[in-house]
């Protein structure tokens with residue numbers, strides 16, 4: 516990588532503003548998957564051991580510029596403290612006088628976590644004043660938030676213009692591994708795209724169609740394609756204004772000779788719950804009052820076969836609502852196929868896909884689990900990541 520890393524600078528005694536991606540799944544105030552916290556430990560430990568005052572900043576969820584109680588980072592600070600085996604203080608704000616006072620009390624090697632940076636409207640707007648306010652807290656900026664590197668926000672991009680700015684160890688590793696896998700992809704090259712963030716992901720499909728041999732669609736994303744093919748989707752997730760786009764992707768796949776796979780059958784439910792009534796139906800038969808929450812068994816078999824015959828697979832987004840056991844089978848079958856395909860280089864991107872693989876105890880069978888969802892996709896598309904571009908060159 517041509518960007519300076521934390522190893523290229525002296526941080527002893529310095530206040531280091533370290534942006535991490537602690538956007539972790541939570542339930543009832545508890546962190547339910549700590550992959551992203553663990554992934555940030557090497558940089559945090561390195562900075563602390565070098566005698567820096569480590570000021571961590573992260574977003575959590577999408578609070579839209581205001582304080583949301585359930586999205587405070589307090590449970591994350593607690594878990595981080597346990598993992599580090601040292602006290603991690605947490606502030607109730609992410610900048611300002613109270614935060615400065617708290618930082619003033621830090622000793623070399625101490626670790627502090629700021630409040631969710633997305634509680635401020637300026638964060639996502641990359642507001643120059645907010646970036647300056649963050650910068651005032653520190654002497655050095657370290658970006659270790661690979662998962663948020665595709666966002667040009669005040670704490671991922673703006674701040675880098677006000678301080679010496681370098682990458683963290685996780686950021687460096689992600690760029691290195693993903694870069695190597697993609698510079699000369701082994702073929703057949705398959706991308707599996709699922710999950711719920713239809714708006715975010717539908718656009719990347721366009722670019723992936725330029726690169727892959729097979730494109731597999733699953734998760735909530737699939738129903739915009741099902742609708743585009745003229746079928747009713749009942750209460751399933753649907754992005755009405757992306758239907759034409761979905762159709763144009765199907766046409767582009769044909770034109771490019773890319774094999775395009777979407778569900779042929781699905782599991783529908785009469786309620787978004789574990790207790791719901793469910794049935795397997797073909798995609799032509801989704802009932803009006805029901806919601807498709809997983810791919811069906813025939814689809815799973817087809818997807819497994821494609822995976823088995825691929826040399827490189829990138830996977831972003833679960834095939835169904837895997838958090839509920841009733842709708843976890845499709846995601847599990849994809850994860851199992853990847854685990855069994857020992858000749859296939861498997862790259863898992865996305866907080867939830869990584870959580871799914873972890874849940875099924877298959878994490879150690881994957882070649883690389885990226886901490887980035889959208890970030891890994893955009894990187895793989897060849898887009899520049901603003902959070903990386905803004906760092907100092909070597």
Ligand SMILES: Nc1ncnc2c1ncn2[C@@H]1O[C@H](COP(=O)(O)OP(=O)(O)OP(=O)(O)O)[C@@H](O)[C@H]1O
Pocket residue numbers: 709710711712713733734735736752807808809831832833834835836837838864865866867868869887888889890
């Ligand atoms: N058919 C479906 N209907 C509704 N929600 C779905 C469906 N399939 C999957 N999901 C939900 O999608 C969510 C994950 O989507 P998301 O797009 O956030 O994926 P991701 O892997 O976490 O990627 P990223 O890191 O970009 O967030 C899961 O919580 C899952 O329950």
Ligand SMILES: O=C(O)[C@H](O)COP(=O)(O)O
Pocket residue numbers: 536538576577662663666865866887888889890
């Ligand atoms: O989960 C992610 O992909 C990152 O933390 C970025 O989150 P965002 O999609 O809300 O910007």
